[in-house]
Amino acid sequence: MMSEVMTRSVLESIHETAIAQDHLIAIEDGDRKLTYGQLWTCMCLLGRQGLTTPHPGLIAICGRPSIETALGILAAFLSGDVAVPIDDRLPLSRREELAQWCDISYDKEEIVRITCDVAASPSMTCPPLSKIKREKRRPAYVAFTSGTTGVPKAIEGTMTGLDHFIAWQSRLIGQWVQNPRVSWLTPLSFDVMYRDLLLPLNNRGTLVIPDSQQDFNIAAAWNWLNDQKIDIAHVVPSIVGTWLNGRHSGPLSVKALFFAGEPLRQALISRLKENYVNRIYNLYGPSESTMAKFCRLIDDKCTPTDSLYPVGMPIDHDVSYVLSKDQEIIIRSAYLTNGYRQKDGTVAPFPSTSENCPEYHTGDRGRVIDGELYVLGRLDSQLKINGIRIEASEIESLAERYPGIRRTAAVKLAPPDSTVEIIVLFYQGDLERKDKMRKLLAEHLHPAVVPTAYLPIADFPLTLNGKIDRQKLKERAATEHLMDDPSSIKGTGTEECDNFEQRVQEIMSSILRYPCRLDTDFLDIGGNSLMFGLITLELHSTFGLTMPQQEFYNSGTPRSVAAWLRQNGASVKVSASAPSEPTPTSNRSATGPWPLTPRQQTIHDIFHNELFGSGMNMILQVPVAADQMERVKAVVSQIVAQNDCFHLNFRYRHGKLYQYLSPPDFRINDIDVIEAPCVDHDRLSAEFATRPFDLAEEKPFRVRLLKDSAGTGRLLFLMYHLISDGMSQEYLRRDILDGISGNPIPLRNHYSPSLQSEQRALSDRILPFWKEHLDGAMPTARFISPQHITNVSARCMTVALASDYDRLMGHLRTLNSSIFPYLLSHFYRALAKHAAKADLIIRVTTHGRDKPELADVMGCIFSAVPVRLNCAGWPTKQIVDYINNHLDTARMYQDLCFQKLAQALGEKQDIHLHPLTGISFTLDGFDITENMPASQSKSPQIETMNAKLPHELRAIARPYRNGCILKFVYRAKAFTDEDILAISSAMQGAIAGELQR
Numbered sequence: 001m002m003s004e005v006m007t008r009s010v011l012e013s014i015h016e017t018a019i020a021q022d023h024l025i026a027i028e029d030g031d032r033k034l035t036y037g038q039l040w041t042c043m044c045l046l047g048r049q050g051l052t053t054p055h056p057g058l059i060a061i062c063g064r065p066s067i068e069t070a071l072g073i074l075a076a077f078l079s080g081d082v083a084v085p086i087d088d089r090l091p092l093s094r095r096e097e098l099a100q101w102c103d104i105s106y107d108k109e110e111i112v113r114i115t116c117d118v119a120a121s122p123s124m125t126c127p128p129l130s131k132i133k134r135e136k137r138r139p140a141y142v143a144f145t146s147g148t149t150g151v152p153k154a155i156e157g158t159m160t161g162l163d164h165f166i167a168w169q170s171r172l173i174g175q176w177v178q179n180p181r182v183s184w185l186t187p188l189s190f191d192v193m194y195r196d197l198l199l200p201l202n203n204r205g206t207l208v209i210p211d212s213q214q215d216f217n218i219a220a221a222w223n224w225l226n227d228q229k230i231d232i233a234h235v236v237p238s239i240v241g242t243w244l245n246g247r248h249s250g251p252l253s254v255k256a257l258f259f260a261g262e263p264l265r266q267a268l269i270s271r272l273k274e275n276y277v278n279r280i281y282n283l284y285g286p287s288e289s290t291m292a293k294f295c296r297l298i299d300d301k302c303t304p305t306d307s308l309y310p311v312g313m314p315i316d317h318d319v320s321y322v323l324s325k326d327q328e329i330i331i332r333s334a335y336l337t338n339g340y341r342q343k344d345g346t347v348a349p350f351p352s353t354s355e356n357c358p359e360y361h362t363g364d365r366g367r368v369i370d371g372e373l374y375v376l377g378r379l380d381s382q383l384k385i386n387g388i389r390i391e392a393s394e395i396e397s398l399a400e401r402y403p404g405i406r407r408t409a410a411v412k413l414a415p416p417d418s419t420v421e422i423i424v425l426f427y428q429g430d431l432e433r434k435d436k437m438r439k440l441l442a443e444h445l446h447p448a449v450v451p452t453a454y455l456p457i458a459d460f461p462l463t464l465n466g467k468i469d470r471q472k473l474k475e476r477a478a479t480e481h482l483m484d485d486p487s488s489i490k491g492t493g494t495e496e497c498d499n500f501e502q503r504v505q506e507i508m509s510s511i512l513r514y515p516c517r518l519d520t521d522f523l524d525i526g527g528n529s530l531m532f533g534l535i536t537l538e539l540h541s542t543f544g545l546t547m548p549q550q551e552f553y554n555s556g557t558p559r560s561v562a563a564w565l566r567q568n569g570a571s572v573k574v575s576a577s578a579p580s581e582p583t584p585t586s587n588r589s590a591t592g593p594w595p596l597t598p599r600q601q602t603i604h605d606i607f608h609n610e611l612f613g614s615g616m617n618m619i620l621q622v623p624v625a626a627d628q629m630e631r632v633k634a635v636v637s638q639i640v641a642q643n644d645c646f647h648l649n650f651r652y653r654h655g656k657l658y659q660y661l662s663p664p665d666f667r668i669n670d671i672d673v674i675e676a677p678c679v680d681h682d683r684l685s686a687e688f689a690t691r692p693f694d695l696a697e698e699k700p701f702r703v704r705l706l707k708d709s710a711g712t713g714r715l716l717f718l719m720y721h722l723i724s725d726g727m728s729q730e731y732l733r734r735d736i737l738d739g740i741s742g743n744p745i746p747l748r749n750h751y752s753p754s755l756q757s758e759q760r761a762l763s764d765r766i767l768p769f770w771k772e773h774l775d776g777a778m779p780t781a782r783f784i785s786p787q788h789i790t791n792v793s794a795r796c797m798t799v800a801l802a803s804d805y806d807r808l809m810g811h812l813r814t815l816n817s818s819i820f821p822y823l824l825s826h827f828y829r830a831l832a833k834h835a836a837k838a839d840l841i842i843r844v845t846t847h848g849r850d851k852p853e854l855a856d857v858m859g860c861i862f863s864a865v866p867v868r869l870n871c872a873g874w875p876t877k878q879i880v881d882y883i884n885n886h887l888d889t890a891r892m893y894q895d896l897c898f899q900k901l902a903q904a905l906g907e908k909q910d911i912h913l914h915p916l917t918g919i920s921f922t923l924d925g926f927d928i929t930e931n932m933p934a935s936q937s938k939s940p941q942i943e944t945m946n947a948k949l950p951h952e953l954r955a956i957a958r959p960y961r962n963g964c965i966l967k968f969v970y971r972a973k974a975f976t977d978e979d980i981l982a983i984s985s986a987m988q989g990a991i992a993g994e995l996q997r
Contacts, residue, residue: 002223008163008167009159009163009197010162010163010166010201010202011077011078011159013024013201013202013203013204014039014040014043014074014201014202014813015040015943016202017201018036018037018039018040018041021036021204022037022038022040022729023033023035023036023037024204024206025206026038026039026200026201026206027067027068027070027206027207027208027209028206028207028208028209028228028811029041029067029209029211029212030210030211030212030213030214031211032067032211033270034067034115034203038115038118038119039071039074039201040116041118041924042111042114042118043071043074043075043078044078045114045118045510046071046072046079046111046114047075047079047111047911048079048081049072049075049076049078049079049081049104049106049107049110050104050107050766051081051103051104053102053103053792055080055082056080056082056138056139057082057084057102057103057104057235058081058083058101058102058103058104058142059072059076059077059082059083059084059102059103059104059106060085060086060098060101060102060104060105060106061073061083061084061085061086061100061105061106061188062085062087062088062095062099062106062188062640063086063088063108063188063212064088064103064187064188064212065185065186065188065193065196065209065210065212066182066212067115067116067209067212068108068112068212069085069188070112070184070197070207070209071086071111071115071195072108072111073141074197076106076140076141076468077140077141077159080138080220082139082140082141082142083140083142084098084101084102084142084155085141085143085188085189085193086098086099086188086189086190087187087188089187089447090189091442091443091444091446091447092443093443093444094443094444094445094446096443097152098144098152098415100343101154101343106150116360117630117867122462125571129553130874136158136160136334137158137160137338138158138160139156139157139158139338139341139674140157140158140159140161140162141156141157141162141191141194142154142155142157142341143155143157143189143190143191143287144189145275145287145288145389146160148294152172153340153526154340154341154342155191155287155335155337155339155340155341156337156338156339156341156347157191157290157338158290158335158337158338160335161195161290161291161335161336161337162198162290163290164290164316164318164335165195165290165291165292165315165335166202166291167202168197168315168316169195169199170199170202170203170729171173173199173203173232173256174203176256177231177232177255177277178198178203178204178599179203179204179205179206179258180199180203180205180206180231180232181200181205181206181208181228181229181230181231181232182199182200182205182206182207182208182230182231182232182234183196183197183208183209183221183225183228183230183232183233183234183918184196184197184208184209184210185210185218185233185239186222186234189446190294191260191291192234192260192291192389194291195234195258195291195292196234199232200232202932205231208228210224210229210637214258215548215549217533217536217537218239218242218533219242219243219268219532219533219534219536219537220533220537221239221243222243225252225253225254226252226253226254229253230254231254231255231256231258232254232255232256232258233254233256233258233261235257235258235259236261236262237261237262237263237264237265237268237630238262240257240259240268240272241268242531242533242534244268244271244272244275250275251275251276251277252275252276252278253271254276255278255279256278256280256281256643257272257276257277257278257279257280257281258281258283258929259280259281259282260283260284260285260292262283262376263300263308263375263470264309265306265307265308265309265746266304266307266308266309266745266746266748266856267746267747267748267749267856269298269309270747270748270749270856271747273743275386277493279297280297280298280299281295281296281297281298282295282298282309282310282311282312283295283311283472284311284312284373284375285331285339285540285686286331286360286364286389287856288336288337288339288350288360288362289331289333289336289337289360290335290337291313291384291940292315293314293319293321293331293333294310294311294312294313294314294315294319294321294326294373295311295312295313295315296310296312296313296372297313299540301925303855304856306375307746307856308320308374308376309960310369310372310373310374311371311372311373311374312372312968313371313374314373317333318333318335319331319332319333319335320332320333321366321373321634323366323367323368324552325363325540326365326379327365327366327379328361328362328363328364328365328366328379329360329362329364329365329366329373329375330360330361330362331359331360331362332353332357332358332360333357333358334351334357334358335375336358336359336360337910343876350699351766359966363378363379363380363382364376364377364378364379365377365378365379366720370987378530381393381410381470383410383412383423383449384983385422385423385448385449387411388446388448388449390445390449390807392409392410392411394445395408395410395423395425395445395449395451396408396409396410398426398440398441398444398445398779399425399437399440399441401440401705402436402437402440403433404430404433405427405428405429405433405437406428406429407426407427407428407429407460408424408425408426408427408428408458409425409468409470409473410423410424410425410426410451411423411424411426411470411473411474411477411742412424412474412742413453413474413477413742416870422451422452422453423449423450423451423452423453424451424452424453424454424473424477424662425451425453425454425455425518426455426456426460426473426476426477426721427454427455427456427457428456428457428458428459429456429750431456433569434454434456437454438450438454440452455477455960457476458891460473461473461476464842471731471741474741474742475628475740475741475742477742478858486643490567490753497758498795500562500565500566500570501518501558501562502564503542503543503562504539504558504561504565504865505517505518505558507534507535507538507539507542508522508558508561511531511535511538512549516558517558518557519557519559519560519909520557520558521556521557522535522552522553522556522557527992530550532552532553535552536549536552536586537806539565540562543565543570543571544570544571544915545565545569545570547564547565547626548656551564574636586765587828593651593659593660594658594659594660594755595656595657595658595659596657596659596722597754597755597860597892598659598862598896598897598900599860599862599863599896599897600659600722600860600865601897601899601900602863602864602896602897602899603721603722603725603860603862603864604657604721604722605951608702616727617689617690617693617718617719617720617721617805618718618719618721618724618726618729619685619688619689619713619716619717619718619719620715620716620717620718620719620732620733620736621685621714621716621717622714622715622717622733622736622737623712623713623714623715624705624713624714624715624740625711625712625713626707626708626711626712626713627711628740628893629673629705629707629713631739631740632705632715632736632740633668633671633705634668634733635736635739635740636671636715636717637666637668637671637743638739638745639732639735639736639745640664640666640701641664641666641741642747642748643748643858644661644746644750644752644753645662645723645724645728645753645857645858645859645860646664646666646699646700646723646997647662647664647856648660648661648662648700648722648723649662649695649700650695650700650720650722651695652775657695657719659722659755661755666699668960670705671703671705672703672704672705673704673705673707674704674705674706674707675706675707675708675709676706676707676708676712677708677709678708678712680709681706682712683717684706684708685714686894688702688704688716688718689716689718695718695720697965700719700720700722701717701718701719701723702716702717702718702720702721702722703715703716703717703718704716705966713848717732717736721860722860723859723860723865724858724859724860725860726862727849727861727862728857728858728859728860728861731748731856731858732858737778740820741961746856747856748856748857748858749855750857750862751857751858751859754854754857754859754861766893767897767900767901769893770866770893770896770901771901771904771905773868773886774841774866774868774901774905774916777893778830794944794969794970794971794972795943795944795970795971795972795975795977795980796940796942796943796944796967796968796969796970797940797941797942797967797968797970797977797981797984798939798940798941798942798966798967798968799965799966799967799981799982799984800932800937800938800963800964800965800966801937801963801964801965801966801967801987801988801991802938802962802963803872803962803963803964803986803991803992803995804962805961805962806993807995808917808991808995811995813993814875815876815880816885817877817881818882819923819959820923821883821884821887822876822880822881823921823923823957823959823964823987824842824844824867824883824921825876825879825883826879826986826987826990826991827842827872827881827921827955827957827983827987828840828842828869828879828989829921829986829987830982830984830986830987830990831953831983832869832872833986834979834982834983834986837869838869838871839866839868839869839870840868840869840870840917840919841866841868841869841917841919842864842866842867842869842917842919842920842952843864843865843867843898843916843917843919843920843921843922844861844864844865844866844867844887844920844922845862845864845920845922845923846862846863846864846865846887846890846894847892849861863894863896864898864920865887865890865893865896866895866898866901866916866917867887867984868882869882876994880984898916901916902916918951918952918953918974919951919952919953919954919955919995920951920953920955921954921955921957922954922955922956922957923956923957923958923959924956924957924958924967931960931961932960932963932964932965933964936965940981940984942977949973951969951971952970952971952974953968953969953971953974953975953980954970955967955968956968956969956970956971966984968980968983969986981990
């Protein structure tokens with residue numbers, strides 16, 4: 001059983017500071033300040049806040065973060081009562097429902113009076129610490145979370161649970177900050193606000209609250225954090241995303257950001273790191289677990305999986321976890337909350353292990369990679385919007401209370417071109433009841449989780465076991481909840497009043513990334529408090545006037561907002577600029593020209609005019625349903641806008657190719673839609689893929705949709721070889737499928753910074769490294785005679801190598817190697833035997849994404865490096881170790897232009913030959929879950945190709961679970977079919993011999 005070790009209480013820390021350094025500032029609330037001595041005295045004088053019962057009572061503390069609410073909560077803790085914070089921004093009915101759980105509400109006016117008396121009596125003696133018996137499971141607070149029946153569930157937390165987490169976090173931050181200034185940005189109704197409240201007070205720091213007597217715009221918090229010199233802020237990803245999309249001045253200066261509440265994705269962190277260089281932590285733990293029970297520092301050593309960062313490992317030895325057979329995360333700790341409290345005061349505790357340790361079944365699906373936990377989503381229908389957790393069934397049960405509504409189902413959706421996630425509610429019943437149903441939900445739910453779209457449905461799709469198929473609903477919502485391109489929405493008329501309306505309309509549409517017509521209500525298209533914050537910042541920038549939140553919500557539409565602005569004396573600023581767009585290059589003018597980067601130049605030299613008589617175009621083909629075409633168009637348009645590799649243009653100047661970065665001008669209508677029978681789709685796809693790009697006249701990518709009358713379709717996305725590579729193609733496929741399914745489309749790192757950084761690197765350090773590596777190997781051995789170098793005849797041989805996967809993997813473990821260097825070592829041996837020459841240079845490919853900022857970039861990051869092997873008589877392990885060491889070192893020098901290196905080494909330039917080497921070896925994927933295709937013949941398959949090959953031989957290996965397919969593309973005048981058979985047989989024999997030992 002896990003032991004529960006008593007740590008020093010936060011209350012004891014406050015008392016010790018009040019005695020030793022009573023003058024230190026404990027809380028700042030705008031211009032108001034409270035010292036530790038004053039804080040402790042006020043907590044003692046408040047006592048039980050009017051409670052007369054002998055047993056612990058529940059005290060409702062309603063309001064927003066302020067000195068008064070902080071004192072109300074701390075006084076309840078000190079007196080042994082139970083704090084029940086309630087945010088006054090919740091709907092009235094919800095506040096009344098939560099208040100019914102409580103015995104008494106705190107008296108704000110009494111707290112104000114006491115603080116004034118204490119401030120006026122500086123000589124008042126600090127009361128001693130009253131001894132409260134700290135029982136292990138004594139309740140300290142109640143937090144409410146969503147319930148499946150539509151009734152909130154009350155979670156009963158303990159002071160020892162809070163103390164345990166705060167003690168851990170205090171040890172963590174104590175390594176790099178003393179007397180921290182910590183912001184309180186979290187609303188009262190979320191239990192995570194105790195991190196804001198208690199962490200500074202446990203470390204002789206200062207709790208800093210935005211002026212509670214003024215309206216605070218959370219979207220402007222970036223600048224506020226800098227102005228207040230905040231050291232630590234607790235945030236959710238959606239809040240930080242809002243900051244990054246808004247206006248902020250200068251880098252963020254806080255010492256640490258603690259993320260929690262939502263998945264932390266690579267795209268957000270990449271954007272954040274452009275303006276923030278300090279510590280980032282990712283916390284995880286449901287409310288039932290008390291604060292958080294997992295933490296991971298997001299540093300350069302922390303790599304995301306599928307664009308998702310891990311939550312790491314348990315914070316302490318007192319916390320452990322297991323994954324069930326369904327991959328559910330089960331947290332075990334003596335510091336969990338007590339369980340779910342009932343109105344009669346009883347508590348339904350969590351189950352315990354055989355060792356009597358409480359455990360909580362989170363409902364979250366997890367995966368462990370390299371010892372670190374990743375949270376992959378929910379196993380049930382629970383939704384999370386902007387960090388707020390809600391059961392889909394709570395929304396549904398509330399909606400079904402309304403007369404005329406028979407059945408409902410709620411799903412979460414990320415619309416294309418939108419920075420917000422929304423909830424869509426499908427319903428069966430009276431179509432005229434939609435508005436009244438929405439009003440009912442708005443009266444009972446937090447504003448952020450009120451459904452945005454209401455879609456009638458005749459019959460719900462069902463799974464095989466008869467349950468509502470929510471994935472199909474999500475796909476349907478993605479198709480039906482679709483409107484025009486936001487850029488097409490403009491105001492009407494030319495009078496000043498119409499100019500007001502047009503400006504407001506463009507601002508709201510831009511921030512929401514969704515069309516907002518003149519009489520469309522902000523809340524009806526996914527608006528929330530975060531979006532309101534960004535809109536008011538833009539309104540102030542454009543009109544010089546700040547609109548209060550309640551006035552904005554009452555107005556709702558662009559027409560009404562414009563009317564309020566005119567009535568209050570606003571005027572359009574001459575210097576006002578268009579609202580910022582959440583796209584990486586949306587407001588940039590053309591940048592460049594730049595020459596091709598070294599790796600672009602190498603790829604261009606290799607592939608240009610090679611196959612099909614054009615550049616090596618890369619085509620992505622995605623099956624789509626014909627009724628999804630409009631959705632697909634919107635998704636593609638968003639991906640093109642977000643990724644600046646699609647904003648590149650190429651032009652020849654004086655015979656040399658240059659590239660420019662221009663503002664995106666791609667629109668939905670630029671996508672061709674071709675109707676043709678399904679049997680013609682393959683032919684049309686091939687024709688589309690092989691048509692050369694006219695770089696002087698068109699973009700370096702094309703998009704086309706094929707559809708037939710039967711409802712099947714295909715998306716074709718063709719990219720010029722200088723803006724993409726294989727990894728980018730995979731990223732593009734994932735993003736398109738995510739968007740079609742209604743999931744958020746990642747905002748990836750920009751490609752353009754690497755274009756500039758590579759230009760500087762080549763001459764400084766790249767060439768000297770490769771000169772040293774290749775010194776003495778020139779001239780390069782060639783397998784082709786000069787009279788045949790212009791021959792375009794090429795052959796392709798496909799050979800299947802059988803192998804036992806388990807035995808192969810065991811052998812690789814003894815070699816401490818992966819599959820690629822092992823296959824390359826045997827390819828080298830076979831080739832050296834054939835050439836009767838041991839000193840060879842082989843070109844190998846790498847993905848090029850060795851730097852964190854390149855990890856998820858779409859662009860031409862693919863790279864090629866030469867490997868010089870002179871390993872006669874070496875055992876396999878020695879060759880493999882040499883290859884591994886060389887490739888590890890080469891990662892720092894892979895921004896390489898083969899042509900320039902060949903010139904520097906004195907190799908004669910010949911457009912018919914690849915510089916440095918005529919031999920190439922590539923690994924084309926590695927899928928251990930698949931066997932070789934059943935259609936693959938065991939006998940070698942040979943075909944003739946019409947291609948201009950710069951290589952004499954290009955070998956491509958594709959490993960499978962039951963073997964490996966080798967594809968050799970070779971010049972007929974350099975290698976005969978018998979040569980290639982001999983090389984493949986030598987590889988097969990050597991590998992088989994090693995595996996049999």
